[in-house]
Amino acid sequence: MPPNSIPASICLLRTSAIGDVTHVVPLVRTLQQAWPQTTLSWIVGKLERRLVGDLPGVEFITFDKSAGWAGMRAVREALRSHRFDALLQMQVALRSNLLSLGIHAKRRVGYDHARAKDLHGLVVNERIPARTGEHVLDAIGSFCEPLGLKQTHVRWDIPIPDEAHAWAAEQLSGETPTLLVSPTSSHQLRNWRAERYAAVMDHAAARGWRVALVGGPSPAERSAADAVLAACRSTPLDLTGKDTLKRLMATLSRAQMLLTPDSGPMHMANTVGCKVLGLHAASNPDRSGPYSDRRWCVNQYDAAARKYLGKPASEIPWGSKIERPGVMDLIEVDAVIERFEACAAHQRHAQTS
Known part of the structure; x- marks a missing residue:
């Protein structure tokens, strides 16, 4: 996949917590607006899916962290046939870094060196721009920048039944x-x-x-x-x-x-x-x-x-x-x-x- 070509598929990995999951939604909206034909798959926590799991145009894969290794195997099995152009690895916890190893992606975008931890650098091959003084939402929004986009507008519109x-x-x-x-x-x-x-x-x-x-x-x-x-x-x-x-x-x-x-x-x-x-x-x-x-x-x-x-x-x-x-x-x-x-x-x- 050339650096600035439109990806056919993107996997987003941010499983928790509730507040951080809300910060991912504007990134989803940015990707959908720029590339409406790109398929998006989001690995999200079991509780957090109850909040955002009805976002239109997104495939959700539930990660049940309480299930331990079985939860990781379930995610890996659900994604067995998936091949992504890009993974946006937006969680640096060791458990999430291990979870990401089961995701097949050509480009694996992670945090800059200052914000990476728990072996994060071993599971990514690209990094977001190194910045300090950012709100968490802006840091998450910057995950589209290595793909050639810029998040300039913040929109949620989380469905409420x-x-x-x-x-x-x-x-x-x-x-x-x-x-x-x-x-x-x-x-x-x-x-x-x-x-x-x-x-x-x-x-x-x-x-x-x-x-x-x-x-x-x-x-x-x-x-x-x-x-x-x-x-x-x-x-x-x-x-x-x-x-x-x-x-x-x-x-x-x-x-x-x-x-x-x-x-x-x-x-x-x-x-x-x-x-x-x-x-x-x-x-x-x-x-x-x-x-x-x-x-x-x-x-x-x-x-x-x-x-x-x-x-x-x-x-x-x-x-x-x-x-x-x-x-x-x-x-x-x-x-x-x-x-x-x-x-x-x-x-x-x-x-x-």
């Missing part, structure tokens, strides 16, 4: 402005204290907002929701464990704001235009915050770098995680309330102008 919209409309009926609160991240040290969530939720309720807790059905998420509810003086809706990924997307599309740490729901909200009050101390919002609009995030990442690493954020490697016990305590309730009020005022102005 009518059933999901109907369910969300039933939960959040009427026109009352709604604050959703998704209190947990899969990284426990990114989570904020229950009583601080409750203080912000009580403030929003006192200002006439409808407040609803959202989250998955896991015991950890149920426990976190119960702790927040116990600390509230108001009575928020509790939707924890009641929705699906598609129903959450529909719910986010009806809400005005989402309060959350760096998490999958943060990026799901961003895809449907729901404003995000992101809580960032353990991670850098300029790298992994809500892509479209980070004005409403509370950013204590620099303070965390100074406290825990002894230097400003500008002097630590881009993308460094500062997941230390107590790091999220750097985010004060008053700072979050200030961002809530600023975002609410912005939305009121937009409605009247």
Whole structure:
């Protein structure tokens, strides 16, 4: 395949997590718009497929990481007859690098040397441009550049079924402005204290907002929701464990704001235009915050770098995680309330102008 010829087939490998999978969707849209005849196959995680698996024009191959080696063999078997012009290997974890060995592709595009790890360099033969200071979505978008494209427009349009919209409309009926609160991240040290969530939720309720807790059905998420509810003086809706990924997307599309740490729901909200009050101390919002609009995030990442690493954020490697016990305590309730009020005022102005 010549360097800038149109590929007949491309395999995308990004199995997880929810937020990162949303970042792949604009790349899919870029490839489809430029090369509508190119067949796209996406190896994606079992949970993540529930969110994006109905994207039109894409063949999905599910990787069940909980199945271990059997999961890898299943992917290899599903792709046995496939021969791709290019593989976009967008995940550097050792498991994904091993998984990619079963993919037959002439060109194998991976990360630059600085962002590669876990033997990534052994499974690729081309690399994306070496850049620092990029948001994760832009880094993923750059995987089309070695193929001769440039991602200049970001579009999601992740399908949401009518059933999901109907369910969300039933939960959040009427026109009352709604604050959703998704209190947990899969990284426990990114989570904020229950009583601080409750203080912000009580403030929003006192200002006439409808407040609803959202989250998955896991015991950890149920426990976190119960702790927040116990600390509230108001009575928020509790939707924890009641929705699906598609129903959450529909719910986010009806809400005005989402309060959350760096998490999958943060990026799901961003895809449907729901404003995000992101809580960032353990991670850098300029790298992994809500892509479209980070004005409403509370950013204590620099303070965390100074406290825990002894230097400003500008002097630590881009993308460094500062997941230390107590790091999220750097985010004060008053700072979050200030961002809530600023975002609410912005939305009121937009409605009247």
